[in-house]
Amino acid sequence: MRVEGFFEGLGHALGQMIRFIVDLLSGALGAVADAVDDFLHGLANAIGMDSSIFSIILLIIGLLFLYNGVRALLRRSIFGGVIWLLLGLVVMGWLIR
Incomplete structure (x- = not known):
């Protein structure tokens, strides 16, 4: 016990x-x-965007496109840099209201 x-x-x-x-x-x-x-x-x-997970993922993708564009321009790849920057701006433009 x-x-x-x-x-x-x-x-x-x-x-x-x-x-x-x-x-x-x-x-x-x-x-x-x-x-x-x-x-x-x-x-x-x-x-000025929604706070959903889809929007956050698109923000990251857009920032990566812009980063790749700047890197390409620094490597003196004008054509590639302009394409990356345009893609990044398009993605970022979709997000921002």
């Missing part, structure tokens, strides 16, 4: 410790997720 009380208490203490760790990690990851969400909404509002 006495042993059952000991193991019950030990299990209760272990359960409370696990619950504390889970709550701590949940709070920390929730705060990070809220910060990322606020950042993406602020970015989308400043640019």
Whole structure:
């Protein structure tokens, strides 16, 4: 009878410790997720686009096109640079209201 009380208490203490760790990690990851969400909404509002995942992916693609265009121009590839820049501007133009 006495042993059952000991193991019950030990299990209760272990359960409370696990619950504390889970709550701590949940709070920390929730705060990070809220910060990322606020950042993406602020970015989308400043640019004037929707804050959907599709819009964010298109923004990244458009920025990569513009980056490739600038790199091509720095390598003195005028034709390739102009094509990349035009593609980037088209994609960015679709996003911005």
